[in-house]
Amino acid sequence: MDEAQRVLAPGGVLILETPNPENILVGSHTFYHDPTHLNPLTPTAMSFLLTYHGFAEVEVRRFNPYPEEAKVPGNDALTERVNGHLCGPQDFAVVGLKAAPTELAAQKMTEEEQNVEASNDAPADDKSQEASA
Numbered sequence: 001m002d003e004a005q006r007v008l009a010p011g012g013v014l015i016l017e018t019p020n021p022e023n024i025l026v027g028s029h030t031f032y033h034d035p036t037h038l039n040p041l042t043p044t045a046m047s048f049l050l051t052y053h054g055f056a057e058v059e060v061r062r063f064n065p066y067p068e069e070a071k072v073p074g075n076d077a078l079t080e081r082v083n084g085h086l087c088g089p090q091d092f093a094v095v096g097l098k099a100a101p102t103e104l105a106a107q108k109m110t111e112e113e114q115n116v117e118a119s120n121d122a123p124a125d126d127k128s129q130e131a132s133a
Contacts, residue, residue, distance in 0.1 A: 001053035008098040014055060016046060017093040020062060024085045046094040055096030062089035 004014050021027030021040035031040050043060040050058045066087035072079055 001049060001055075005053055005055070005098060010098055010100045012098045014050065014096050014098070015093055016050075017063075017091060018046070020089050020092040022062075022085070022092075023088045023090055025066075025087075026090050030090070043092050043094065046092075050094055050096040054099060056099045058094065058096040060092055060094050062092045064090040066090070 008014060018041050019026050019031045019037070021031065021042055027040050031037055043062075047058050047060055071083045071087045074080075
């Protein structure tokens with residue numbers, strides 16, 4: 001993520017696609033058809049990772065559900081839930097934008113303001129020790 005953040009131009013788009021472990025058949029079986037796969041990655045974890053590394057407008061997109069004829073017949077809530085877990089999207093992509101310099105500056109300014117607030121909230125004894133150090 002650090003390397004993608006470094007090499008992308010401001011406003012550049014990062015797209016990462018992987019098998020979707022929210023689909024039980026994918027997470028327990030087809031994921032392992034590719035021997036280079038080690039561990040399934042969840043949409044939640046990937047979204048967090050991009051956000052943590054400073055990407056903006058992070059979004060998850062899901063693709064390639066099983067065909068309708070593969071679904072269990074029925075229209076009740078339980079059948080829909082089962083079909084979602086067994087026949088839902090087999091892949092997902094997480095998309096993020098590298099923030100423009102003005103967005104990065106605003107984010108950094110907010111972080112600096114929070115640091116100043118935190119140091120202002122420190123006990124008086126701590127401030128005197130910092131000044132003498």
